[in-house]
Amino acid sequence: MKLLELRGLRCDYGGVPALRSVDLDVEEGEVVALVGANGAGKTTTLRCTSGLVAATGGEILFGGESLRGRPPHAIARMGIGHVLEGRHLFPHLTVLENLEMGAHRRRARAGIARDLAGVYELFPRLAERSRQQAGTLSGGEQQMVAIARALMAEPRLLLMDEPSVGLAPILVRQMFAAIAAIAKRGTTILLVEQNAQMALELADRGCVLELGEIVARDSAEKLLRDERVRRSYLGVE
8 A cells, every 4th residue: 555655746845946856655564765966956855745845746645545735743643654764852851852742742651651661672772861951962862752752643654854964883783672662563664864775774755856856767676787877876886
């Protein structure tokens, strides 16, 4: 089942096209990696999907329903979580309070407690830091909070924008292991990631975005073997 469908998606910034015509599908239960050079429009694609940036053309369908014109909070309520690049935590709130903010629209306390236990299982460090202010955490720990907060909203689709940016190599591996575990639990993921190699190794399918248009799409396995993709995006000669 197609959970997310982007059809001819366009977006302009001050009259300059950021997305020219993006066509992209994400099937329920899969991980799709969106790769491309800086400035290709990857972040804009995610922001249009979650309503943070208004699309100027095309269509965005989630579960068959149009998202065009809906405010971000309404889109989040429909089941789309967005882990923004840069984390965007509430720095003066504790880890626990940040996670509770992710679940603010939910009323079933038993379900919230269950999911809180689930994110602590996924990120044990957060259980240890639950009473600590989020702004005092390391960069890797803050990224864990950002992902866990999004999971507390029970998303059907998780948009992830550069989850490994600024992290040490050992933390990058841990972060990707956590993303794989989230996918295994059944959450659908659209992943934008600077480390295209690791993103495609994790993903079921991949799409290559270039100057606001999808120029290649295939199984992640085939894209990893594609010579043009290897030269342009994986740094392989």
